[in-house]
Amino acid sequence: MAKAKLAFVCTDCGASFSKWQGQCAECKAWNTLTEFKEASGSKSRSVSFNGYSGQLSKSVQLLSEVDLADQPRFTSGMEEFDRVLGGGIVKGSVILVGGHPGAGKSTLLLQTMCVLAEQRSALYVTGEESLQQVALRANRLRLPVQKLKMLSETNVEAICQVAQELKPDIMVVDSIQVMHVPDVESAPGSVSQVREAAAWLTRFAKQTGSAVFIVGHVTKDGSLAGPKVLEHMIDCSIMLESSGDTRFRTLRGIKNRFGAVNELGVFAMLDSGMREVKNPSSIFLNRASEPAPGSLVTIIWEGTRPLLVEIQALVDESPFGNPRRVAVGQDSNRLAMLLAVLNRHGGVFTGDQDVFLNVVGGVRIGETGADLAVLLAILSSLRDRALPQDLVVFGELGLSGELRPVPSGQERVQEAIKHGFKRIILPAANKPKKVSEDVQLWPLESLQQVLEVIADL
Numbered sequence: 001m002a003k004a005k006l007a008f009v010c011t012d013c014g015a016s017f018s019k020w021q022g023q024c025a026e027c028k029a030w031n032t033l034t035e036f037k038e039a040s041g042s043k044s045r046s047v048s049f050n051g052y053s054g055q056l057s058k059s060v061q062l063l064s065e066v067d068l069a070d071q072p073r074f075t076s077g078m079e080e081f082d083r084v085l086g087g088g089i090v091k092g093s094v095i096l097v098g099g100h101p102g103a104g105k106s107t108l109l110l111q112t113m114c115v116l117a118e119q120r121s122a123l124y125v126t127g128e129e130s131l132q133q134v135a136l137r138a139n140r141l142r143l144p145v146q147k148l149k150m151l152s153e154t155n156v157e158a159i160c161q162v163a164q165e166l167k168p169d170i171m172v173v174d175s176i177q178v179m180h181v182p183d184v185e186s187a188p189g190s191v192s193q194v195r196e197a198a199a200w201l202t203r204f205a206k207q208t209g210s211a212v213f214i215v216g217h218v219t220k221d222g223s224l225a226g227p228k229v230l231e232h233m234i235d236c237s238i239m240l241e242s243s244g245d246t247r248f249r250t251l252r253g254i255k256n257r258f259g260a261v262n263e264l265g266v267f268a269m270l271d272s273g274m275r276e277v278k279n280p281s282s283i284f285l286n287r288a289s290e291p292a293p294g295s296l297v298t299i300i301w302e303g304t305r306p307l308l309v310e311i312q313a314l315v316d317e318s319p320f321g322n323p324r325r326v327a328v329g330q331d332s333n334r335l336a337m338l339l340a341v342l343n344r345h346g347g348v349f350t351g352d353q354d355v356f357l358n359v360v361g362g363v364r365i366g367e368t369g370a371d372l373a374v375l376l377a378i379l380s381s382l383r384d385r386a387l388p389q390d391l392v393v394f395g396e397l398g399l400s401g402e403l404r405p406v407p408s409g410q411e412r413v414q415e416a417i418k419h420g421f422k423r424i425i426l427p428a429a430n431k432p433k434k435v436s437e438d439v440q441l442w443p444l445e446s447l448q449q450v451l452e453v454i455a456d457l
Contacts, residue, residue: 006035008021009195011033012024012029015027073087073258080265084251086256086258089211091169096214097213104249106174114143122147127173155179176216183196249266251264262303284310284361297392298370337399392421405430421439422438426442431443
């Protein structure tokens with residue numbers, strides 16, 4: 001019997017090496033190589049689902065003959081969930097749902113499956129919880145449980161065999177870290193088992209047309225547990241995020257072969273389960289009744305819609321020789337760059353001040369449209385002067401102090417007006433052609449012009 005070969009796989013980038021080393025030569029990360037036993041060459045099996053015989057020549061097509069019709073989709077029953085998925089669930093797709101323990105992954109999927117089971121064939125596979133525990137949760141949430149098929153199993157081969165007989169339209173596997181393939185000689189949750197189990201489920205989904213949801217845990221640093229190649233094998237990767245002091249959950253798309261990435265869905269965790277938040281801007285704008293220095297609202301673009309968020313800044317004299325720069329929800333390197341722009345082109349020196357920045361509601365800003373709001377919030381705190389509560393600003397700042405346009409400027413202005421903001425500072429290139437008479441616009445071209453307008457407010 002041939003001896004299994006050993007390889008060492010980087011959990012950050014998926015690179016493979018023949019021997020262990022402290023640093024990955026590809027991504028330069030330290031202590032990320034994990035032992036992986038490659039499949040033995042002494043034995044090979046052909047896996048067949050739904051009559052697939054492995055004769056690849058019969059499945060070859062000319063590119064010009066490929067059907068260009070849209071992939072068939074069906075709704076999950078939740079608009080926010082469908083938004084992150086790109087418009088609905090695609091048949092034959094494999095969707096990875098990650099999140100911290102207690103974020104609500106199982107609750108969200110159980111609600112979705114119970115609703116879909118009323119109209120479609122649905123199978124829920126649980127490996128971490130017993131069937132009684134899942135049933136108790138469903139009864140507590142008052143979900144329709146009459147038609148949802150349940151299976152408690154951790155053997156991936158057995159799961160695929162049962163699913164081949166039932167032919168479900170949608171299947172949930174909770175979770176990939178406890179699943180195992182009998183031929184792989186390692187513990188469940190290891191790199192080898194996670195990789196092979198995901199390969200089995202992906203092959204099953206593609207050959208039968210069943211949509212498969214895979215639940216995955218995250219590590220202490222917030223990244224998905226398991227090898228990075230797991231994200232390359234699936235079609236869609238979404239993360240359910242939460243902070244410890246809020247009942248709101250954000251569902252964010254990271255990878256999607258059938259829709260836009262970086263989509264954001266917002267849910268509220270209630271006693272009755274996960275509920276959609278139709279107007280997410282409202283939950284991030286719960287501001288104080290009186291204007292406060294260092295607080296300002298901006299409009300960011302998340303996926304396919306605008307989102308109003310509050311930026312808060314606190315500037316205080318530093319007691320140490322090296323002032324602190326702390327950013328929560330914003331890139332710290334970009335904060336340092338914006339402070340340099342403020343000093344060089346705005347004449348405002350903060351080199352002896354501690355600067356703390358926070359995006360309210362746990363939102364992470366990944367675009368440049370909030371640059372102007374960040375600087376004005378810092379300036380407001382530094383001068384201890386509150387800005388008007390009906391003011392909203394957006395725009396990207398260049399290193400030469402110019403105010404650059406951002407995508408979807410018209411939609412951002414409309415979102416601000418819809419929420420009652422009457423004064424808007426924006427890049428000149430984003431000026432809308434028509435706006436209501438009771439709304440005051442300042443389309444500007446540089447940071448210097450912005451500071452002149454702010455001085456008069």
